Amino acid sequence: MIVFxxxxxxxxxxxxxxxxxxxxxxxxxxxxxxxxxxxxxTTLLKLFLAEEHPTEGTVFYESVNIHSLDKKAINxxxxxxxxxxxxxxxxxxxxxxxxxxxxxxxxxxxxxxxETDVPHVLELVDLSPKIxxxxxxxxxxxxxxxxxxxxxxxxxxxxxxxxxxxxxxxANTYDVxxxxxxxxxxxxxxxxxxxxxxIIDSLHKxxxxxxxxxxxxxxxxxxxxE
Amino acid sequence: MTNKTEMFKVKLxxxxxxxxxxxxxxxxxxxASVLVMTVTLLVVGSxxxxxxxxxxxxxxxxxxxxxxxxxxxxxEEADILNIKHSLESLPEVLLVTYTSREEALEAFxxxxxxxxxxxxxxxELGENPLGATLNIKARDPSQxxxxxxxxxxxxxxxxxxxxxxxxxxxxxxKTAIDRLTKIINSADTLGLALSAFLIIVSVLIAFNTIxxxxxxxxxxxxxxxxxxxxxxxxxxxxxxLGIIYGLTAAVxxxxxxxxxxxxxxxxxxxxxxxxxxxxxxxxxFLEIAFIIIVSGTLVGTVSSLLAIRxxxxx
Numbered sequence: 450m451i452v453f454x455x456x457x458x459x460x461x462x463x464x465x466x467x468x469x470x471x472x473x474x475x476x477x478x479x480x481x482x483x484x485x486x487x488x489x490x491t492t493l494l495k496l497f498l499a500e501e502h503p504t505e506g507t508v509f510y511e512s513v514n515i516h517s518l519d520k521k522a523i524n525x526x527x528x529x530x531x532x533x534x535x536x537x538x539x540x541x542x543x544x545x546x547x548x549x550x551x552x553x554x555x556x557x558x559x560x561x562x563x564e565t566d567v568p569h570v571l572e573l574v575d576l577s578p579k580i581x582x583x584x585x586x587x588x589x590x591x592x593x594x595x596x597x598x599x600x601x602x603x604x605x606x607x608x609x610x611x612x613x614x615x616x617x618x619x620a621n622t623y624d625v626x627x628x629x630x631x632x633x634x635x636x637x638x639x640x641x642x643x644x645x646x647x648i649i650d651s652l653h654k655x656x657x658x659x660x661x662x663x664x665x666x667x668x669x670x671x672x673x674x675e
Numbered sequence: 676m677t678n679k680t681e682m683f684k685v686k687l688x689x690x691x692x693x694x695x696x697x698x699x700x701x702x703x704x705x706x707a708s709v710l711v712m713t714v715t716l717l718v719v720g721s722x723x724x725x726x727x728x729x730x731x732x733x734x735x736x737x738x739x740x741x742x743x744x745x746x747x748x749x750x751e752e753a754d755i756l757n758i759k760h761s762l763e764s765l766p767e768v769l770l771v772t773y774t775s776r777e778e779a780l781e782a783f784x785x786x787x788x789x790x791x792x793x794x795x796x797x798x799e800l801g802e803n804p805l806g807a808t809l810n811i812k813a814r815d816p817s818q819x820x821x822x823x824x825x826x827x828x829x830x831x832x833x834x835x836x837x838x839x840x841x842x843x844x845x846x847x848x849k850t851a852i853d854r855l856t857k858i859i860n861s862a863d864t865l866g867l868a869l870s871a872f873l874i875i876v877s878v879l880i881a882f883n884t885i886x887x888x889x890x891x892x893x894x895x896x897x898x899x900x901x902x903x904x905x906x907x908x909x910x911x912x913x914x915x916l917g918i919i920y921g922l923t924a925a926v927x928x929x930x931x932x933x934x935x936x937x938x939x940x941x942x943x944x945x946x947x948x949x950x951x952x953x954x955x956x957x958x959x960f961l962e963i964a965f966i967i968i969v970s971g972t973l974v975g976t977v978s979s980l981l982a983i984r985x986x987x988x989x
Contacts, residue, residue: 498901520906527903538898542700554689555904557682599902 450475451497451607451638456506458492458662466492468662470506474640476606479633481649482642483673484659490642493659494611498530499523528556531600535612537592539584539599545571546580549599556603570598574628590621597628607638614645622648646673686908694915704888705920711884712924713931715877715974716967720932722870723963724952728943729866731950733859740855742811742819742845744826748776748804750839755807758826762811765825767818772810779805806841816856819845878974885917885978889986896986906987913979921975925968932956932963 451474458467467489474480482490495501496508499515508515510526518526539548546567553563571577574594584592593613600608610629614622626648633639643649649656649672656671657664698705746755755773762771774782780803787793797804813819823845889896899909933956940953956963 500901524903524905527901532901538894538901540895540898542697547696551899551904552902555899555902555908557686560685603903 450509450511452509453493453496454507454509456496456503456508458489458496458501459504465662467496467503470662470664472657472664472667474638476638477633477636479630479639479652479654480641480657481652481654481671482640482657482659483644483649484665485644487661488659489662490659491611494609494640494642497609498527498532528603529606531603531605531608533593533596533600533608533610533613535615537584537589537596537616539592539595541584544581544583545576545587545595548584548595549602552599552602558603566602570602571595573601574598588621589616590618590624593617593621593625594628597625597632601632605637607640608632610639610641612642612644614643614648626652649673686911690908690911691915693912694919697912697916698919701888704891705916708884708888708920709923709927712881712920712971712975713927715881716924716928716971717931718873718877719970720928720963720967722873723959723966724936724955726866726870727955728947728950728952729862732947733862735947735949736855737816737859738812740813740816740819742813742822742843744809744811744843745841746806746808746839747841748806750807752807754839755809759809762809762822762825765822767813767815767822768811769814770812774808774810776803776805776807779808816859820849881974882978882981885920885975886982888916889913889979889982893986896983900987909987910980910983913983914976917975917977917979918972919975921971921973922968924975925964925971928967928971929964 451472453470453472456467456470457465459465470489470493482493484490492501496503497510497515499518502516515523515526540551543551549567549570550563553566558566568577568580571580574597576591576594576598579587579591579595584595587595593616597610597613600610608629610625613629614625617625622645629639629641630652641648653670656666656668656673658666658671658674744758752775759771759773762768783805784794784797811822813822823843826840826843896909936952936956940951943950943952
């Protein structure tokens with residue numbers, strides 16, 4: 450379970466990114482976080498990944514305060530979380546295979562595991578033919594599918610997708626959302642941030658709406674706007 | 676335990692492999708870095724050659740310093756040879772050469788063979804006006820002072836109460852000898868300071884180049900962090916990359932020196948005949964190669980290590 454307990458984040462220039470956020474996410478939940486730019490969605494995710502520290506409040510994962518962990522424990526924790534970004538963030542000098550293998554290597558998996566798991570996960574996202582291509586040789590949709598495969602390969606408990614469809618056309622957007630749904634059906638927590646009204650309205654899942662650093666709405670089965 | 680060593684080996688293998696891949700796939704960046712490192716190593720190596728040339732030229736100059744003791748024409752040869760022996764027993768003295776009056780006259784005549792008026796004047800005199808000389812070479816230019824003092828103070832130099840020494844050119848050349856001694860000493864110090872300065876500047880340039888290559892991939896480093904890669908796993912390939920830059924640049928430098936010294940060797944022969952740069956390089960190859968390879972690897976590794984630290988804070 451993920452708990453944000455009265456978390457605030459104020460940047461050194463006194464801009465308030467988050468204000469007294471209290472939010473809990475159950476295991477296997479699919480939560481969409483919506484809101485305009487600057488609402489604090491990305492800051493929320495950065496706090497969860499320990500990329501940033503909260504100014505006040507605590508972030509728990511399975512009753513452990515994430516920001517009290519040491520470097521090594523943070524690395525271990527991050528391996529339990531799969532990240533998907535709007536700009537894909539693939540390593541440009543590595544092939545599709547190597548991009549995914551890198552994550553497994555970082556987690557200390559054996560060569561044999563890597564050799565069997567990478568093709569398998571690429572099959573899941575329907576990208577097997579592109580296994581030896583470099584990211585620059587892929588379309589936006591294909592890149593995002595590699596990113597999802599990378600996020601999945603270590604069998605994480607949680608998948609965080611930060612505006613994953615922001616750079617994609619409607620067809621690819623639909624595919625990505627279907628993959629995320631499938632991941633959730635397989636028993637993983639999915640946290641999705643998005644601007645895309647269509648996605649949210651079709652999902653019929655929990656929606657947390659944010660504005661100017663605050664949670665303004667939290668509906669069990671929500672829509673983009675009331 | 677075996678599992679741990681096994682994992683360490685696998686990790687090391689992956690780090691080295693990734694380092695090589697990064698070197699190969701970022702061809703242009705690698706080329707630029709290797710070239711800059713090569714310039715750094717050329718500076719380091721050139722300083723070693725520069726010092727060798729300086730040392731040889733100074734040694735040649737030092738060889739040219741000597742003292743000439745000219746005796747009065749009435750001095751007995753036996754007395755002069757006595758002095759020669761006692762001079763030779765001094766630890767400061769390297770070599771003493773005796774030139775008799777007759778030899779001095781012969782040499783004088785040969786030197787002025789084309790000057791009829793001098794030869795005619797010599798004829799007019801009837802007798803040999805030249806005294807015998809002792810030419811003294813000391814082991815070190817700073818020791819001429821004490822040799823000259825010895826000659827001044829020694830009783831054996833006089834027959835009766837009259838000194839048999841006509842003149843010692845040390846006192847005439849003292850200023851020149853002192854100045855040369857000073858120049859030699861300050862050339863050594865200056866050479867050292869200049870070397871240190873050039874090495875620092877070129878190392879800083881190499882460091883900055885590597886910093887730029889890591890700056891280019893800072894986004895990737897943050898991605899690696901976010902997929903949970905440990906510090907050593909991210910840092911490792913960059914250190915390997917630094918080592919590859921250093922080693923490649925070292926090999927290029929050593930080859931370049933082979934060509935440079937070969938070409939310079941024949942050109943320099945005309946003004947520094949006793950020193951051949953090419954044979955000096957071949958003779959000291961192992962030592963120079965060691966210095967260059969170690970410098971290259973060290974600069975590459977340390978630069979990578981320092982440059983990447985900034986991006987590992989996430």
